[in-house]
Amino acid sequence: MAYISKRNRKKEKDKQTAANNRRELIAAGFKRRDLLKMGLLTSAGMLIPKKGLSAHPLNTRGSFDDDQPNSPPTTPFQELMPRLPVLAPVASLTPAPTAAPNTAAGEARTVAHQAFAQFPPQRFYEMSQQAGLVNMALPNELPAQTIWGFNGITPGPLIVERYGNLGSPQNGSVLLRLRNNLPANNGGFGLPSVTTHLHNGHTPLESDGFPCFFMERGQFYDHHYPNVYAGINSTHPGTGDIKEAMHSLWYHDHRIDHTAENTYKGLAGTYILFNEFDTGNENTGFRLPSFGDGQNPLTSFDIYMVFNDKVFDNQTGLLKFDLFNTDGILGDKFLVNGKINPVLHVSPRRYRFRWLNTGPSRFYQLFVLGPNNSTKSFWQISTDGNLLERPVQVNSSRFSVAERVDVIVDFTNDAGKTFFLENRLEQQDGRGPTGDVLGAGQGDKILKIVVDGPVVPDNSVNPATIPAGTYFYGFPNTNDAPRITRTFRFERGNGQWQVNGRLVGGCEDAPRFRIKRNTVEKWVFQNNSGGWQHPIHMHFEEFQTLSVNGNPPSSTGLITRGRKDVFRLEHNMETTVYFRFRDFVGRIPLHCHNVVHEDHAMMVLGQIDDVGDNRTQP
């Protein structure tokens, strides 16, 4: 008998088992296509194992890589989960920021700041996109990785800012200067040409990080973030609508056609906005767990967690990006704040966790797994950084790429216990999750949480004791008549993404839709595919969901009621959402935030101006 390696024997056996299973199912009356539709069969013809997520990365052949199926092994739960470093403001910038683009000094911006005089920047930040060398696993398990990060780290520094008080909104205004100091040499993937989106700030659009407003190496770009509530120059002059407050944001590369590789390479970071209600201090306002200095475990109980999944080359141990994949890329290593499967030590008290999924293509449904496969409930307080009406007790939260979920987890009575954040949403390829949620302990344990910290005071609100009714801001009304209802149908043709049957145009094409400033629009998102799911993202404004497949959005289980900027457009789904476009004008994209789909033209470029158009199917 020919020599068969151990791995091949195992593979052969798996194939046999799969074939047997398939025959059984086919005998039971299922067609291959049914199984695919049900997500029970992979394209390679393997039955999807019911145990574990089996997160083998798909290669460009749409099948498991025959020679090197997996990242090299790493031992989970060895290293501490980093707390994200807070970016310090600088006293001044040289050259001084100007309203008009400072082209002579090397600024890449082409549009003048539209709200510079109204909201003069009060604080200044400066960062550069640059290469850095980081360890994502123990240094004896994987080599140090060359990443591209803001200030050379990934995730980038955490920016902590505050809205101005309602009487003095200009106090929130900041200016961030970004310098492109990336090398020409990319080490295998990445384009050293960048634009940075503040997701999802109510930001004048020349500062928003429009995909076509990119800068080259050696250039800089000034982003003016007034940090004002929507409505400031329209429905709620001088103050903005407090119900439009946003608290958990993030910034990331948005380079047209090259966002997936650039964010995968590390160009993403987080941004928090506090105000006089969500104060960062558990003794004031809504009394949410204190942020402290963001570092000291004895005083900092508000923790941003950035999730992403990656693949490492089995031969070199280095980060690997599937260059020719157009479907979506899955990793088999799960990182939190830049480390593979880290550990977080907490005290027996309440914590606010801010969960963000930076992709590239995976959807998560996180559970808090306790001893003996128990599932610990927690409180979801926001969707995409926007507070709900009140905390909602849930067993899990689902979030696709770019979505944020703020939760309160109460470890008060858990001293000595160990928990895991577990992703139980089954996903086999970049097209989206199968829809199956695995059983407790059957998913991927991403983060270990050990409740062995010292007992510390907890003055944060206990969500279980909040009386009935609205606790946070409540939602804006959705009663104003829309100026127009537009439909966006997302589909695939000739292996290429299309919206309403058309390909994305280039940056220089006329806008596909023109929104009239300070009007309301209803948008219908349609996905006619049973095979693909898409996190659909609109910049600049949050929407409210009016209906999903003709039904009112549910407020139980998966939260769909809140203000959001990403809609998870699942299989064969149609949804209607409500937008108010206020205050600022400029170029704006609507796109899929599966960044691989996004880079393959799943995007429509439009603009907000004072004219608008009447295209109902842009």
Place this chain on the structure above:
Amino acid sequence: MTDLKRRSLVAALGAAPLAVPLLTHAQELGLNNKFKQISSRERIRQRYFPNLVLTDQNGRKLKFYDDLVKDKIVIFNMFYAQCEGICTPITRNLVRLQKVLGDRVGKDIFMYSFTLKPKEDTPAALKHYAHMHKVKPGWLFLTGSPDDMETLRRKLGYVDPDPEVDKDRSNHIGVLKYGNEPLERWGGCPGMQSPDWIAKTLSWVDWPKDMAKAKGNGGAK
């Protein structure tokens, strides 16, 4: 129009070894027993560019990596001559693209159309197709053994994860992939985008000025 047309050609061919990973730390820790020190450019070659022997419309035998990809800016698409759907409009669009790119096509920029039906697309059929569309030099129509063409299709990501959809060849025709091999910059775009815009997207993987040495006529053999 874009830089690509105007700029005198500059190239960084044979530039300093690109992207040698930093392994000094790794060596201290004994990681070099576990991992190989292979440049990212070499790993890309190993993963995506098998050195298969292909035949162009003039009957020339060419090695995929050595002769067609190495040291070049390349544009890939998939097609077949008898395709009645989207192939013809895309080919026409690429003819316009070739005009926009001008005399750089065939010097340091090369266009490659790979057949999805190698059994019927003989070199003679490809030559007829190229002639019919008034294709100029520097744009090759390539065929090979069915197995090799299938390998190439999969390596270059012209696949659909749903095997039923994958069987329909028209699902592999809409996308252009492009890149600069020594620079390790790769991307994709719809084949029906305007030729000016495609040329613009190609300029993003063009030789950067600060890496470049004037090379006259680029990396063409």
